Amino acid sequence: MRSLLEIKEVSKSFKKDKRKVKVLNDVSFSVKKREFLSIVGPSGCGKSTLLSLIAGFDEYDEGNIYFKGEKIIAPSPERVMVFQDFNQLFPWKTVLQNVLFPLTVNKKEMNINKRKDLARKYLKMVKLEGYEDYYPHEISGGMKQRTAIARALIMKPEILLMDEPFGSLDAQTRMQLQSTLIELLEEIETTIVFVTHDIEEAVVLSDRIIALSNSSNSIKDVIDNNLDRPRDRLSNRFIEKVKEVYDKVKE
Ligand SMILES: Nc1ncnc2c1ncn2[C@@H]1O[C@H](COP(=O)(O)OP(=O)(O)OP(=O)(O)O)[C@@H](O)[C@H]1O
Ligand SMILES: [Mg+2]
Secondary structure, eight states: OOOSEEEEEEEEEEEETTEEEEEEEEEEEEEOTTOEEEEEOOTTSSHHHHHHHHHTSSOOSEEEEEETTEEOOSOBTTEEEEOSOGGGSOTTSOHHHHHHHHHHHHOTTSOHHHHHHHHHHHHHHTTOTTOTTOOGGGSOHHHHHHHHHHHHHTTOOSEEEEESTTTTSOHHHHHHHHHHHHHHHHHOOOEEEEEOSOHHHHHHHOSEEEEEOTTTSSEEEEEEOOOOSSOOTTSHHHHHHHHHHHHHHOO
16 A cells, blocks of 8 residues: 655755854654654754645745645644644634634634534543643643644644644653544544654654654665554563663664
8 A cells, every 4th residue: 555645855954144053964764654654853953844844834945745646835724733832722712612723724614503513522532521622722732732733633634744732741640641643542443653752652642653863864774663552661672661661773
C-alpha cells in the first residue's frame, strides 16, 4: 500500500544575519495510514520545523513532501496541528464554541444543531462533558489541551500533527492525557505524527519513533515499537524499549 505521507530528501534553511542556517538536511521517511509516529530529538534539531512543513505552514528548499501522492503546497483541514501552547484556543469563545469553530468555517452547510451535537460528541470523547460553557481562562491546562484535541479531531483530519501537546503539563496530567489519546485511537481512524522530548511518552504512544539529530540535522535512527498494547510502563520490555531509544537518541 502506498504511504499516506512521504517525505523525500527534504532540506530547509532559515536566514540568520544574512547567513543561511540549515535546520533540516536530507530528511526522508514515510508514514502509513493509521500509523502513530513519534519524532524525538534535542531542542533545536528541527522537529517543529518539520511538522510545520507537513502542515503546509512553511515551504521547504529541497526535496518533496507528498500527502496522498500529491505535493503539499498549503495548509489543509486534512492535516491539522495541535500545539504545546495553552493559548492556542480563542479566549473569547467558550469550550463548545472553540470546538465548533472549524465546522463554522468549513461546514457551513451543516445544520447548527447538528454541528453542536458533533462538538458535544467530541468533547465527550476527550472527557470534557459539562465544561461546554466554560471559557479558556476558567479551565486547567490539561482541559485546554483536551479542547484543542477535540477541535482538531472534529474535522476528521486524515493526519493529526501534534507538537509536544503535553509538554507543558505536570507528570500526572500528562499521563492522563496520554491515556485519553490512546483511547481515542480506538474510536477514530487518524494517522498521528507526534513530536515529543519525552522518550517514555514516545514509547507509550507510538508504533515507530524517529530520532532527529542536532549535529547532522537529519534522521539519526528509526526505532520500531511493536510492544503489545495496552503498554505497561513498569514491564521489563517497556523499560528495555525506553533504554533502546535513549541509547539511539544520545548524541
Ligand atoms: N522562523 C524561523 N526563522 C529563523 N530560524 C528559525 C525559525 N524557526 C525555527 N528556526 C530555527 O530552526 C532551528 C530548529 O527549530 P525548531 O523549532 O524546529 O526546533 P525543535 O526541534 O522544535 O526545538 P524544541 O524542542 O526546542 O521545540 C532552531 O535553530 C531555530 O532557531
Ligand atoms: Mg519545537
